[in-house]
Amino acid sequence: MIGEFELIARITEGLEVNSDVVLSVGDDSAVVALQGDTVVCTDILIENVHFKRQWSPAHAVGRKAVAVNVSDLEAMGCRPSSVVVALAFPKDLNPQWVVDFEQGVRDECVAAGVSLIGGDMSRSEHIVACVTAIGDTMGRTPVTRGGAQPGDSVAIRGNLGLSGAGLVVLQRGFGSPKDAVAEHLTPSVQYGQGLVAADAGATAMIDVSDGLLADLGHVSEQSGVRIDVDTSLLKVPDPVARVAAATGKPAIGFLLAGGEDHSLAATFPAGTDLPDGWVRIGEVREGEGVTVDGEAYDGERGWDHFG
Amino acid sequence: MIGEFELIARITEGLEVNSDVVLSVGDDSAVVALQGDTVVCTDILIENVHFKRQWSPAHAVGRKAVAVNVSDLEAMGCRPSSVVVALAFPKDLNPQWVVDFEQGVRDECVAAGVSLIGGDMSRSEHIVACVTAIGDTMGRTPVTRGGAQPGDSVAIRGNLGLSGAGLVVLQRGFGSPKDAVAEHLTPSVQYGQGLVAADAGATAMIDVSDGLLADLGHVSEQSGVRIDVDTSLLKVPDPVARVAAATGKPAIGFLLAGGEDHSLAATFPAGTDLPDGWVRIGEVREGEGVTVDGEAYDGERGWDHFG
Numbered sequence: 001m002i003g004e005f006e007l008i009a010r011i012t013e014g015l016e017v018n019s020d021v022v023l024s025v026g027d028d029s030a031v032v033a034l035q036g037d038t039v040v041c042t043d044i045l046i047e048n049v050h051f052k053r054q055w056s057p058a059h060a061v062g063r064k065a066v067a068v069n070v071s072d073l074e075a076m077g078c079r080p081s082s083v084v085v086a087l088a089f090p091k092d093l094n095p096q097w098v099v100d101f102e103q104g105v106r107d108e109c110v111a112a113g114v115s116l117i118g119g120d121m122s123r124s125e126h127i128v129a130c131v132t133a134i135g136d137t138m139g140r141t142p143v144t145r146g147g148a149q150p151g152d153s154v155a156i157r158g159n160l161g162l163s164g165a166g167l168v169v170l171q172r173g174f175g176s177p178k179d180a181v182a183e184h185l186t187p188s189v190q191y192g193q194g195l196v197a198a199d200a201g202a203t204a205m206i207d208v209s210d211g212l213l214a215d216l217g218h219v220s221e222q223s224g225v226r227i228d229v230d231t232s233l234l235k236v237p238d239p240v241a242r243v244a245a246a247t248g249k250p251a252i253g254f255l256l257a258g259g260e261d262h263s264l265a266a267t268f269p270a271g272t273d274l275p276d277g278w279v280r281i282g283e284v285r286e287g288e289g290v291t292v293d294g295e296a297y298d299g300e301r302g303w304d305h306f307g
Numbered sequence: 308m309i310g311e312f313e314l315i316a317r318i319t320e321g322l323e324v325n326s327d328v329v330l331s332v333g334d335d336s337a338v339v340a341l342q343g344d345t346v347v348c349t350d351i352l353i354e355n356v357h358f359k360r361q362w363s364p365a366h367a368v369g370r371k372a373v374a375v376n377v378s379d380l381e382a383m384g385c386r387p388s389s390v391v392v393a394l395a396f397p398k399d400l401n402p403q404w405v406v407d408f409e410q411g412v413r414d415e416c417v418a419a420g421v422s423l424i425g426g427d428m429s430r431s432e433h434i435v436a437c438v439t440a441i442g443d444t445m446g447r448t449p450v451t452r453g454g455a456q457p458g459d460s461v462a463i464r465g466n467l468g469l470s471g472a473g474l475v476v477l478q479r480g481f482g483s484p485k486d487a488v489a490e491h492l493t494p495s496v497q498y499g500q501g502l503v504a505a506d507a508g509a510t511a512m513i514d515v516s517d518g519l520l521a522d523l524g525h526v527s528e529q530s531g532v533r534i535d536v537d538t539s540l541l542k543v544p545d546p547v548a549r550v551a552a553a554t555g556k557p558a559i560g561f562l563l564a565g566g567e568d569h570s571l572a573a574t575f576p577a578g579t580d581l582p583d584g585w586v587r588i589g590e591v592r593e594g595e596g597v598t599v600d601g602e603a604y605d606g607e608r609g610w611d612h613f614g
Contacts (some may be wrong), residue, residue, distance in 0.1 A: 029348035041336035129438035
């Protein structure tokens with residue numbers, strides 16, 4: 001059996017970090033030199049809840065663990081800096097799984113422009129990965145969920161519905177459309193777009209993880225406004241249309257409530273020239289709650305881990 | 308069944324935070340205003356690995372989850388600021404367990420002087436708690452494991468052996484000596500002593516979690532020195548002596564390799580007036596490795612989760 005310290009030595013070998021890292025793995029804590037206030041978020045991935053080993057290669061799980069966390073930093077309009085990764089796994093797990101997982105962590109860190117600076121490792125019955133990401137405000141005011149104003153445009157950057165459609169495909173034992181499955185296994189997070197949205201004057205922002213309507217509901221509640229989604233502005237991706245056709249589910253349901261999209265939804269003052277790639281999908285109004293085409297929506301609203 | 312959002316609302320109700328917290332729970336990330344560089348560490352607690360429900364009340368698990376993390380910050384000679392807590396638990400767990408766990412988290416945060424600023428919640432088959440703690444250097448140089456110099460004194464602040472003795476007691480189905488058991492369930496961490504040691508000129512420091520010799524081994528390796536522990540300077544606590552007598556194990560073994568002490572071990576330049584409560588236990592010499600009374604130690608060295 002490979003020991004804890006040997007395994008840690010193997011997976012941290014040749015680790016490169018960005019210039020803001022003062023002290024990386026190998027001590028009781030890591031140290032980073034940040035600009036402005038420190039932004040922090042944490043997300044836990046549990047085997048058979050957030051991923052299944054038969055669906056997700058270890059590399060994809062490692063990538064996803066980083067991606068979903070950094071996406072929460074992006075949603076504050078801040079600069080992601082670093083992650084720490086706690087991993088627990090069964091004694092009889094092939095050490096190669098851990099090595100591949102950590103390679104996925106490293107690869108996604110490179111994609112996100114962040115450094116892996118520390119972690120923890122333990123035994124457990126099922127695989128657990130808990131990632132905490134930290135970033136900095138660089139002196140700006142963070143973009144919360146609470147700043148949306150009546151009249152603001154609601155816009156999105158990233159995919160909607162692909163991940164949810166991919167999950168349905170996997171649950172039915174299929175492996176395609178591949179674009180939907182790949183998006184479910186590792187969401188393509190909009191790295192750098194949090195800052196772009198903040199620069200463009202975003203008044204509120206959120207990482208779309210529980211489903212578009214559920215997450216806009218958080219913005220609506222914390223901003224004290226109504227948010228109306230205009231479905232004529234939502235483009236159904238081709239793989240989602242195919243999954244919808246094959247399963248008899250309405251395609252729009254995947255976009256509105258699919259979950260695990262990890263796109264960014266933000267509100268911008270009326271008349272804002274939206275940054276490249278941001279798509280207007282609705283408007284902020286006076287009132288409360290989230291409406292679809294001006295009316296209450298009667299489909300599923302999103303994902304509650306305990307529902 | 309109580310929902311995720313309702314449960315989060317219940318456990319974050321009336322949450323108080325320190326003045327360095329800019330944005331607490333309820334958004335995609337939390338924001339804190341730190342002085343100097345940001346220090347970060349993460350630790351994962353797994354049911355049946357780090358705690359058992361029949362031994363540890365939920366409140367004690369919550370306290371321990373915070374304590375073991377903040378202890379890692381203390382060991383850098385920095386100021387602990389905040390924690391984020393990810394918790395996963397079985398669907399059929401009594402929600403009161405979660406409420407009690409979170410109360411333990413809150414109570415230990417108060418003891419440690421840190422704020423609970425965020426978290427995540429998920430379902431899992433066994434309880435998992437992953438805490439990440441952040442602190443700041445306040446412009447100082449962090450105290451690493453790598454600065455010990457030949458001639459330095461080795462000193463400790465906190466308990467040695469009590470937690471390991473408490474574990475043995477619990478494993479044998481007993482509940483006393485209570486002081487040992489209590490120390491195993493929730494270590495009494497030396498809050499504030501990391502900064503005190505740094506102020507006194509500590510050249511290296513470590514949180515004693517894997518066992519004294521194992522952790523001094525990390526200091527020895529990273530500092531490129533030998534560390535000699537003088538057992539005549541180690542005082543065997545009474546509960547440890549009683550457990551040793553009852554089990555036929557050598558008492559000194561609990562002190563040298565018990566594990567989960569979460570005391571602080573530090574090295575100080577020769578002649579340093581040790582701060583209050585710090586006890587000299589040995590000396591740094593030229594060479595490598597850790598010796599006990601000048602000789603190799605042939606007992607257990609400490610805890611490897613995968614050994």
